[in-house]
C-alpha cells in the first residue's frame with residue numbers, strides 16, 4: 497500500500513471514530529439524564545469528557561493527514577524536558593498513593609471507593625505510559641545519547 501493510500505484510509509478510520517465518539521457523548525448524556533445517582537453520574541461524566549478529548553485528538557490527527565504542518569523537534573523537547581522529568585516523578589507518586597489506598601481497602605467492602613480508586617489507578621498508569629513513550633521518542637531523536 498502506498499503512503500498516500502495508508503493516509504487516506506487512516507483519515508477514513510479516524511472520521512468514523514469521531515462519529516462514534518460523538519455517539520458516546522450523546523449516550524453518556526442520556527444515561528446522566530436518567531439518574532440522580534452521583535456514582536453513575538460521575539462515571540458517565542468522566543467517560544463523556546474522555547470521549548470529547550478523544551474526538552479532539554482524532555481531529556488533530558486528521559488535520560495533519562490533510563496537510564496541516566505539525567512538527568516535534570529535539571530543540572522543542574530539550575527546552576521542556578526538565579519540566580517533563582519533574583512531572584514524571586509526580587506521576588510516580590500518584591501510582592504509589594493509588595496502590596497504598598487500594599492495599600488499605602483490600603478485603604473491606606468499600607465497593608465504591610475501590611471502584612473509583614481502580615479508575616484513578618488506570619488513569620495514572622496511562623499518564624505514566626504516555627510520558628514513557630515520549631521519553632522513547634526523545635531518545636529516538638538522539639541516537640547518541
Ligand SMILES: [Fe+2]
Pocket residue numbers: 517546547550
Ligand atoms: Fe473514546
Ligand SMILES: [Fe+2]
Pocket residue numbers: 587590619620623
Ligand atoms: Fe496523573
